[in-house]
Amino acid sequence: AQTVTQSQPEMSVQEAETVTLSCTYDTSENNYYLFWYKQPPSRQMILVIRQEAYKQQNATENRFSVNFQKAAKSFSLKISDSQLGDTAMYFCAFMKLPPGNTPLVFGKGTRLSVIA
Amino acid sequence: KAGVTQTPRYLIKTRGQQVTLSCSPISGHRSVSWYQQTPGQGLQFLFEYFSETQRNKGNFPGRFSGRQFSNSRSEMNVSTLELGDSALYLCASRLTTAGTPETQYFGPGTRLLVL
Numbered sequence: 307a308q309t310v311t312q313s314q315p316e317m318s319v320q321e322a323e324t325v326t327l328s329c330t331y332d333t334s335e336n337n338y339y340l341f342w343y344k345q346p347p348s349r350q351m352i353l354v355i356r357q358e359a360y361k362q363q364n365a366t367e368n369r370f371s372v373n374f375q376k377a378a379k380s381f382s383l384k385i386s387d388s389q390l391g392d393t394a395m396y397f398c399a400f401m402k403l404p405p406g407n408t409p410l411v412f413g414k415g416t417r418l419s420v421i422a
Numbered sequence: 423k424a425g426v427t428q429t430p431r432y433l434i435k436t437r438g439q440q441v442t443l444s445c446s447p448i449s450g451h452r453s454v455s456w457y458q459q460t461p462g463q464g465l466q467f468l469f470e471y472f473s474e475t476q477r478n479k480g481n482f483p484g485r486f487s488g489r490q491f492s493n494s495r496s497e498m499n500v501s502t503l504e505l506g507d508s509a510l511y512l513c514a515s516r517l518t519t520a521g522t523p524e525t526q527y528f529g530p531g532t533r534l535l536v537l
Binding site: 343349351353410413414415 | 455457464465467470478480510512514525526527528529530531533
């Protein structure tokens with residue numbers, strides 16, 4: 307079974323600064339997807355970024371980028387130029403590829419506070 | 423395109439009652455998954471429906487059940503409610519083409535409080 311670990315329960319960052327959230331996972335699979343989801347106080351789960359394990363290039367979405375280290379089973383999220391609206395819970399999630407349809411496996415989350 | 427919608431948004435029930443939650447996926451999405459979120463256990467997978475068939479199930483008791491209709495809308499039912507069923511129930515939909523796991527898009531959730 308796959309497990310996802312987020313070792314930082316809470317983090318804070320000054321507005322406009324950069325912050326990195328850590329995520330490690332355990333799997334025997336070779337083909338899978340990794341995701342970062344954001345859950346603001348509204349509780350709506352929002353996709354931040356997605357990484358396919360077969361791609362060596364790290365995914366980037368505007369101010370959000372990942373550092374994917376497949377051998378180390380590490381998948382960190384870097385938020386640049388942090389904004390107050392980035393304040394949220396951030397969840398790292400794993401999904402293996404077929405065969406077999408599999409659900410998302412989530413970490414426990416990191417609560418990020420952006421301070422003005 | 424409208425996002426995933428869930429109704430009701432909030433619900434208060436008493437122990438022993440049953441409850442039905444509804445989820446309407448993004449138009450064209452054929453898969454609907456349900457997750458339970460609690461402070462203690464985090465996000466846990468309940469089940470997934472695709473083309474009206476349950477194709478994956480998490481480790482929850484039989485009191486938790488679901489179904490999917492021909493228009494891809496899904497309902498989940500919890501019978502004989504227990505205090506521990508108090509949680510945020512999230513629904514997620516994805517397109518699902520053969521052999522490819524697409525990104526899941528989440529609804530706003532239904533917050534259930536069992537008294």
